[in-house]
Amino acid sequence: xxxxxxxxxxxxxxxxxxxxxxxxxxxxxxxxxxxxxxxxxxxxxxxxxxxxxxxxxxxxxxxxxxxxxxxxxxxxxxxxxxxxxxxxxxxxxxxxxxxxxxxxxxxxxxxxxxxxxxxxxxxxxxxxxxxxxxxxxxxxxxxxxxxxxxxxxxxxxxxxxxxxxxxxxxxxxxxxxxxxxxxxxxxxxxxxxxxxxxxxxxxxxxxxxxxxxxxxxxxxxxxxxxxxxxxxxxxxxxxxxxxxxxxxxxxxxxxxxxxxxxxxxxxxxxxxxxxxxxxxxxxxxxxxxxxxxxxxxxxxxxxxxxxxxxxxxxxxxxxx
Amino acid sequence: xxxxxxxxxxxxxxxxxxxxxxxxxxxxxxxxxxxxxxxxxxxxxxxxxxxxxxxxxxxxxxxxxxxxxxxxxxxxxxxxxxxxxxxxxxxxxxxxxxxxxxxxxxxxxxxxxxxxxxxxxxxxxxxxxxxxxxxxxxxxxxxxxxxxxxxxxxxxxxxxxxxxxxxxxxxxxxxxxxxxxxxxxxxxxxxxxxxxxxxxxxxxxxxxxxxxxxxxxxxxxxxxxxxxxxxxxxxxxxxxxxxxxxxxxxxxxxxxxxxxxxxxxxxxxxxxxxxxxxxxxxxxxxxxxxxxxxxx
Numbered sequence: 298x299x300x301x302x303x304x305x306x307x308x309x310x311x312x313x314x315x316x317x318x319x320x321x322x323x324x325x326x327x328x329x330x331x332x333x334x335x336x337x338x339x340x341x342x343x344x345x346x347x348x349x350x351x352x353x354x355x356x357x358x359x360x361x362x363x364x365x366x367x368x369x370x371x372x373x374x375x376x377x378x379x380x381x382x383x384x385x386x387x388x389x390x391x392x393x394x395x396x397x398x399x400x401x402x403x404x405x406x407x408x409x410x411x412x413x414x415x416x417x418x419x420x421x422x423x424x425x426x427x428x429x430x431x432x433x434x435x436x437x438x439x440x441x442x443x444x445x446x447x448x449x450x451x452x453x454x455x456x457x458x459x460x461x462x463x464x465x466x467x468x469x470x471x472x473x474x475x476x477x478x479x480x481x482x483x484x485x486x487x488x489x490x491x492x493x494x495x496x497x498x499x500x501x502x503x504x505x506x507x508x509x510x511x512x513x514x515x516x517x518x519x520x521x522x523x524x525x526x527x528x529x530x531x532x533x534x535x536x537x538x539x540x541x542x543x544x545x546x547x548x549x550x551x552x553x554x555x556x557x558x559x560x561x562x563x564x565x566x567x568x569x570x571x572x573x574x575x576x577x578x579x580x581x582x583x584x585x586x587x588x589x590x591x592x593x594x595x596x597x598x599x600x601x602x603x604x605x606x607x608x609x610x611x612x613x614x615x616x617x
Numbered sequence: 618x619x620x621x622x623x624x625x626x627x628x629x630x631x632x633x634x635x636x637x638x639x640x641x642x643x644x645x646x647x648x649x650x651x652x653x654x655x656x657x658x659x660x661x662x663x664x665x666x667x668x669x670x671x672x673x674x675x676x677x678x679x680x681x682x683x684x685x686x687x688x689x690x691x692x693x694x695x696x697x698x699x700x701x702x703x704x705x706x707x708x709x710x711x712x713x714x715x716x717x718x719x720x721x722x723x724x725x726x727x728x729x730x731x732x733x734x735x736x737x738x739x740x741x742x743x744x745x746x747x748x749x750x751x752x753x754x755x756x757x758x759x760x761x762x763x764x765x766x767x768x769x770x771x772x773x774x775x776x777x778x779x780x781x782x783x784x785x786x787x788x789x790x791x792x793x794x795x796x797x798x799x800x801x802x803x804x805x806x807x808x809x810x811x812x813x814x815x816x817x818x819x820x821x822x823x824x825x826x827x828x829x830x831x832x833x834x835x836x837x838x839x840x841x842x843x844x845x846x847x848x849x850x851x852x853x854x855x856x857x858x859x860x861x862x863x864x865x866x867x868x869x870x871x872x873x874x875x876x877x878x879x880x881x882x883x884x885x886x887x888x889x890x891x892x893x894x895x896x897x898x899x900x901x902x903x904x905x906x907x908x909x910x911x912x913x
Binding site: 461583 | 768
């Protein structure tokens with residue numbers, strides 16, 4: 298088990314290292330003087346000199362990278378050109394909003410997908426199964442920003458039930474916050490629900506045909522007990538992995554969803570940063586997103602190995 | 618048992634007659650009407666994209682000041698937009714942009730990803746390790762974040778959006794190709810060809826590559842709809858196609874400002890993306906069945 302964790306962690310460290318190199322190189326590929334890129338077009342000579350000094354822009358490129366990476370590891374990702382605020386600080390104020398949105402949409406996705414997927418697997422080849430498969434296919438195919446616009450059109454413009462956009466902090470008024478987060482969470486959750494539903498159905502079908510399930514049935518256990526006590530436990534293991542892999546899609550989806558519903562989160566921050574050519578902010582957001590993706594997947598792998606003892610045993614035997 | 622083997626042992630009954638690949642494909646297609654319908658709709662969209670100048674006779678860029686935000690009529694079946702341009706023409710021309718971005722970005726991903734994956738899977742060892750760690754890191758950038766980063770560096774345009782989407786899809790093809798090559802390179806016929814003196818290049822191009830084409834084709838039917846949505850998203854955010862060129866994404870971006878007065882502006886471009894991606898997914902499911910050699 299320990300060996301497995303160390304191995305997984307080592308791969309993550311290498312991945313993080315490569316990611317940082319890609320981001321560093323990417324920013325250097327922006328045409329123009331790197332000091333100008335980082336300080337902004339309206340920086341004066343002193344400002345440019347300060348940036349050159351901080352990042353050692355006269356040193357060899359390898360040294361520049363090391364200096365930059367050391368600063369990044371200490372949490373110094375530079376300051377936003379537009380607001381002159383530290384990038385880390387800006388991200389820290391925006392992130393909780395996106396995390397709330399992601400959490401709510403995960404809640405939406407799981408509460409739709411898992412019951413529907415399990416039921417489709419148990420009642421395989423019935424009308425319910427066909428309907429779930431169809432819904433899942435539509436969920437994957439529908440562009441989430443269009444779904445968002447259609448929801449606004451129906452629930453805000455036509456019926457006037459929900460506010461079309463805007464944001465109220467959950468600490469200010471939980472009810473107003475939920476009212477405004479409901480549609481974004483649903484939009485973001487739809488695609489995830491579609492993928493999870495398919496995965497839940499497939500893995501439950503596989504588990505339901507296992508020998509131990511047949512044994513459970515032949516012991517005379519009720520169908521409900523077999524499904525809930527025996528099948529779901531194993532059937533949901535692969536679903537956990539899919540959840541981890543879908544994190545990237547969730548982050549991408551948040552960018553679009555926040556744009557449509559004017560939610561002032563992480564996703565809106567990056568789009569604004571691109572339009573205002575706020576390169577330090579873009580660099581910071583991209584670096585933080587990719588790193589958190591790696592860390593989340595490390596956590597998923599670890600939790601997966603806790604859920605499925607076979608992985609631990611195989612790795613300690615040395616062949617995984 | 619293959620149909621031809623069945624014919625020799627069980628005698629010629631109508632279903633056991635040896636059939637050609639085309640007839641077999643037709644029979645399987647008939648079993649999946651939804652996939653067939655999807656394929657037909659995809660073909661219709663391709664035809665629309667190719668024949669846009671003849672289908673949409675009204676200029677998609679020239680506005681008419683007397684026709685601003687008019688509801689659908691016979692003259693303008695999809696209504697008009699905020700500059701008095703015909704929405705039907707714009708949706709038709711938008712098909713061209715979407716198809717272009719979807720197909721070319723995935724072709725780029727295949728052109729870059731397949732050779733890299735082939736080399737990694739074929740030679741393995743240290744080179745493979747380096748390539749796979751790079752691929753892991755590349756995959757850690759969420760698709761849209763990567764595309765946004767690249768467009769920031771290169772500047773917003775249709776070409777750059779296509780390149781960004783293609784590069785975003787590349788690691789998937791590296792991984793897929795490498796995995797398939799690892800499996801195929803261990804087959805006896807590859808060892809046999811090598812024993813007969815075939816060189817690495819010949820082995821890769823004549824023996825390995827032909828056996829992974831169908832899997833790549835299936836993957837392409839999965840990636841193209843994703844790429845089409847990605848282009849629409851980038852254009853929606855203002856990072857892809859620039860106005861006044863008609864694109865479904867930019868049309869939806871404009872439509873969002875006029876939801877209360879001109880909701881039809883939002884219906885058609887979105888419906889076009891949805892039906893195209895849904896049809897692609899349906900057709901892709903069918904193709905996967907069609908190309909699966911296990912299912913005889």
